Amino acid sequence: KPSCSLCGQVMWNTAVHAEFVHDHADYGFETPGVKFNWRTIKDKRDAYVRRLTDIYENNVKKAHTDIIRGYGKFTADPEPTIEVEGKKYTAPHILIATGGRPAVPSDSEIPGASLGMTSDGFFDLEELPRRSVIVGAGYIAVEIAGILSTLGSKSSLLIRQDKVV
Numbered sequence: 001k002p003s004c005s006l007c008g009q010v011m012w013n014t015a016v017h018a019e020f021v022h023d024h025a026d027y028g029f030e031t032p033g034v035k036f037n038w039r040t041i042k043d044k045r046d047a048y049v050r051r052l053t054d055i056y057e058n059n060v061k062k063a064h065t066d067i068i069r070g071y072g073k074f075t076a077d078p079e080p081t082i083e084v085e086g087k088k089y090t091a092p093h094i095l096i097a098t099g100g101r102p103a104v105p106s107d108s109e110i111p112g113a114s115l116g117m118t119s120d121g122f123f124d125l126e127e128l129p130r131r132s133v134i135v136g137a138g139y140i141a142v143e144i145a146g147i148l149s150t151l152g153s154k155s156s157l158l159i160r161q162d163k164v165v
Contacts, residue, residue: 007045012143018151038126039127042125045123066089080094102118102119119140119144122144128153129148129153132145134157135158136159137157
């Protein structure tokens with residue numbers, strides 16, 4: 001899966017350009033008929049991220065570093081050892097890039113939860129949604145709300161407010 005931080009940076013830059021276009025008239029530029037094409041930026045963004053990901057991976061391989069993908073855990077062995085899907089690896093230095101996956105509630109926990117998507121789903125969107133609701137107050141939620149709104153989606157940001165007991 002492409003790095004979401006790279007995808008996010010491309011989408012942030014896209015929104016910045018949309019803001020520049022919006023402000024052009026204030027600086028004397030006439031920009032009638034400027035249109036935004038989600039498919040174009042999605043295709044170019046995905047190709048850019050794939051290319052960078054390949055470059056990073058090739059640089060790691062050139063440094064004679066093994067990349068092992070899978071779920072791992074440290075073992076109780078006396079030497080630094082990690083076990084990944086049943087196979088043990090020992091080395092003086094072990095880097096674990098944990099990645100992350102969001103916890104998605106079930107419909108029984110939150111009715112309608114299956115109708116939503118995670119931030120990863122944002123990068124899979126095939127077209128700009130006409131309307132969007134983003135739930136959360138973390139920086140990713142705020143960035144996505146800002147990007148979608150700037151690019152033309154009528155966006156709302158929902159933030160939980162804890163009850164005072």
